[in-house]
Amino acid sequence: MKAKALPVAIAMTTALSASLLVVSSFDNQAQAQENFRWKMVTSWPKNFPGVGQGPERLSQLVEEMSDGRLTIEVFGAGQLVPGFEVFDAVSDGTAELGHSASYYWKGKAPAAQFFAAVPFGMNAQEMNAWLHFGGGMELWNELYDDFGVDVLVAGASGVQMGGWYNKEINSVDDLDGLKMRMPGLGGEVMSRMGVAIVNMPGGEIFTSLQSGAIDATEWIGPYNDLAFGLHQAADYYYYPGWHEPTVMFEAIVNEEAMAELPADLQAILTTAVRDVNANVLDEYTARNNDALVTLVNEHDVELRRIPDDVLAQAREHSADVVAELAESSELATRIYESYQAFQNKVEDYHAISEQAYYNARNPEGDATQ
Numbered sequence: 075m076k077a078k079a080l081p082v083a084i085a086m087t088t089a090l091s092a093s094l095l096v097v098s099s100f101d102n103q104a105q106a107q108e109n110f111r112w113k114m115v116t117s118w119p120k121n122f123p124g125v126g127q128g129p130e131r132l133s134q135l136v137e138e139m140s141d142g143r144l145t146i147e148v149f150g151a152g153q154l155v156p157g158f159e160v161f162d163a164v165s166d167g168t169a170e171l172g173h174s175a176s177y178y179w180k181g182k183a184p185a186a187q188f189f190a191a192v193p194f195g196m197n198a199q200e201m202n203a204w205l206h207f208g209g210g211m212e213l214w215n216e217l218y219d220d221f222g223v224d225v226l227v228a229g230a231s232g233v234q235m236g237g238w239y240n241k242e243i244n245s246v247d248d249l250d251g252l253k254m255r256m257p258g259l260g261g262e263v264m265s266r267m268g269v270a271i272v273n274m275p276g277g278e279i280f281t282s283l284q285s286g287a288i289d290a291t292e293w294i295g296p297y298n299d300l301a302f303g304l305h306q307a308a309d310y311y312y313y314p315g316w317h318e319p320t321v322m323f324e325a326i327v328n329e330e331a332m333a334e335l336p337a338d339l340q341a342i343l344t345t346a347v348r349d350v351n352a353n354v355l356d357e358y359t360a361r362n363n364d365a366l367v368t369l370v371n372e373h374d375v376e377l378r379r380i381p382d383d384v385l386a387q388a389r390e391h392s393a394d395v396v397a398e399l400a401e402s403s404e405l406a407t408r409i410y411e412s413y414q415a416f417q418n419k420v421e422d423y424h425a426i427s428e429q430a431y432y433n434a435r436n437p438e439g440d441a442t443q
Contacts, residue, residue, distance in 0.1 A: 116173040117157035120150025135346040137301035170331035177258030183405035191318040191351030194391035198230035198320035204416040228325035229354030237292035238308035255291040260317025283307040294363035
């Protein structure tokens with residue numbers, strides 16, 4: 075009897091294991107086929123050119139790539155939450171996804187400003203290299219760990235313009251007492267040059283400038299500035315955008331929501347964000363000059379270069395502001411050291427590549443002078 079029982083027991087065990095494998099397979103298939111409906115909140119007006127269309131492209135790509143298993147409804151600033159509350163909304167789960175710029179959260183995580191724009195720092199090409207191949211993304215995610223969100227880089231503006239002013243700026247003295255909208259580290263630098271800094275979402279800029287609530291503003295660049303109609307509220311348009319050699323836009327994802335996605339949907343989301351990251355910068359590169367020509371030739375905008383003494387003082391204050399931020403925490407120190415080391419390295423190469431080529435292509439120097 076015992077000799078016969080052993081084969082029977084083995085057969086029963088084998089059958090049970092097979093049944094469990096079938097059940098497990100069904101469970102995995104069910105999870106893979108589960109549909110997810112997400113909300114994405116942004117800091118931009120709905121469908122705004124460039125930065126506002128990046129989230130729309132992300133939503134479209136994810137739906138197509140996932141065959142509708144993951145859909146993302148996009149909300150512009152103020153539709154679900156105000157533009158400056160995007161981070162909190164994603165952190166607390168009000169929305170699974172957000173699109174914004176990290177310097178808006180300097181009150182929560184001051185070192186986040188390193189990942190948006192550093193005055194006289196790296197441009198978009200250099201920032202993307204640092205983030206993806208120089209350890210920047212790992213540091214950025216470490217910074218956000220305490221807030222329950224993951225982060226992906228989701229677009230770049232390229233070098234921005236220096237801003238719109240309601241009077242001509244001929245020296246540092248002309249800045250004294252001006253009220254200006256400028257976020258992040260650039261705003262801190264300007265405040266040390268006598269400017270009263272005012273922070274507001276993009277959708278409030280035109281009315282504030284037109285009404286005189288502010289005397290000057292920076293936004294992004296000609297493509298977006300023309301769309302906002304800022305030329306109707308100020309005559310003088312300054313370059314270069316020393317304060318924002320680029321702004322890197324972020325896609326912030328609620329950690330718990332991300333963990334609930336099957337692996338293939340996580341891969342689809344991250345791949346789609348990487349596409350949007352390149353697409354947004356490409357669009358700005360393609361559109362900005364045409365918009366600038368329209369502003370100057372059709373709307374009689376006065377294009378001006380920022381005076382050398384203003385740039386020199388801005389550079390001096392920028393060094394102090396960035397150094398102080400680097401000393402604000404142990405993590406901020408590590409971020410700054412990584413950022414600075416990468417900038418030094420890439421500058422060495424770009425001196426004999428990008429910069430040398432620009433000089434060779436345009437030996438006369440600044441063609442706008």
